[in-house]
Amino acid sequence: MENSAKTTLKALKDGPFEVAMKAWASGSSSSLVGQLVSEAKNRYPDEGNSEYLAEIESIKSMGFTALAAASDTTVSATTTFFIAMSLYPQVQKKAQAELDRVLGFGRLPGFGDRTSLPYIEAIYKEVMRWYPAIPIGLVHKTTEDIFYKGYYIPKGSGISANIWAMGHNPAEHENPDEFIPERHLQDNGLGEPELKSGFGNVSNILAYGFGRRVCVGRYFADATLWLTMACVLATMNISRDSINSTNESVSDEDLKKNLEDYYTDCSLSHLKELPGVKVLPRLSKEELEGLFDQDKEI
Numbered sequence: 001m002e003n004s005a006k007t008t009l010k011a012l013k014d015g016p017f018e019v020a021m022k023a024w025a026s027g028s029s030s031s032l033v034g035q036l037v038s039e040a041k042n043r044y045p046d047e048g049n050s051e052y053l054a055e056i057e058s059i060k061s062m063g064f065t066a067l068a069a070a071s072d073t074t075v076s077a078t079t080t081f082f083i084a085m086s087l088y089p090q091v092q093k094k095a096q097a098e099l100d101r102v103l104g105f106g107r108l109p110g111f112g113d114r115t116s117l118p119y120i121e122a123i124y125k126e127v128m129r130w131y132p133a134i135p136i137g138l139v140h141k142t143t144e145d146i147f148y149k150g151y152y153i154p155k156g157s158g159i160s161a162n163i164w165a166m167g168h169n170p171a172e173h174e175n176p177d178e179f180i181p182e183r184h185l186q187d188n189g190l191g192e193p194e195l196k197s198g199f200g201n202v203s204n205i206l207a208y209g210f211g212r213r214v215c216v217g218r219y220f221a222d223a224t225l226w227l228t229m230a231c232v233l234a235t236m237n238i239s240r241d242s243i244n245s246t247n248e249s250v251s252d253e254d255l256k257k258n259l260e261d262y263y264t265d266c267s268l269s270h271l272k273e274l275p276g277v278k279v280l281p282r283l284s285k286e287e288l289e290g291l292f293d294q295d296k297e298i
């Protein structure tokens, strides 16, 4: 068991490292891993040197950690977004109306538009609250005895923060199981929606954890997820047929009620399938090609 875990870990570290080094050597892509290895080579002309080998191991571990921490979490949040849009068509319509009003026709949303799109921001925040990718966070170990609110927590205890419960506390979130982006908005006094907690304020998104070991990739994830959601909503219509992957009929209401059954039951919560979800272009082929050809920085 221990050996097979070691072999798997080694494969997970070596495989992506080799792909990155190959791409770097061929000049086909930039790579932080490739750059760090080449700097290490310059510092240690003898590649048998133990310090050089230790540095290469650290670079591999850094690459592996970033890949492992970034990929499943981002995929989890993205698929949650798709299921939410398929189950709440009125939310999708409202988001698309905001995008159309702000962008006009023929332009994809970019980061420069973010503060003009409060409803899109509210959808992103709601995805992170509704189904956090790591519902009970990562386990931390106490390094000393602690007394907290009458509880004695001995040194060496494992502690998890229940992110799910915090985001589903009915005292703070009315109808917590419902996907309601409006809960993140308030009236700005002029009859327009404004965000309660500001734009791009990742620190108050509980799904990224908190404290000293808060997710280090949160700014990267925040940008990736926001842009994905904004661009998908600008260009696609997400809907669902009431048929799941085994051809059973599952109504929207049943799916909402039993959504948990469609997620994996482990520390990282993943949708096992997107039951009946359909994604179709909002625009014609010509209109879409025009958008992707546009020569603009995002």
Ligand code: HEM
Pocket: 065, 066, 069, 070, 071, 073, 074, 077, 132, 133, 134, 137, 138, 139, 207, 208, 209, 210, 212, 213, 214, 215, 216, 217, 218, 220, 221
């Ligand atoms: C939906 C996206 C993401 C979510 C929900 C998420 C969530 C989390 C959470 C809950 C933790 C544990 C915090 C704790 O221990 O209290 C964590 C740690 C971490 N995340 Fe993320 N993450 C996401 C994306 C990313 C990305 C894109 C990267 C890298 C590019 C990344 C890198 C890391 C790393 C390296 C740690 C460990 C930090 C440490 O232990 O000091 N994450 N993340």
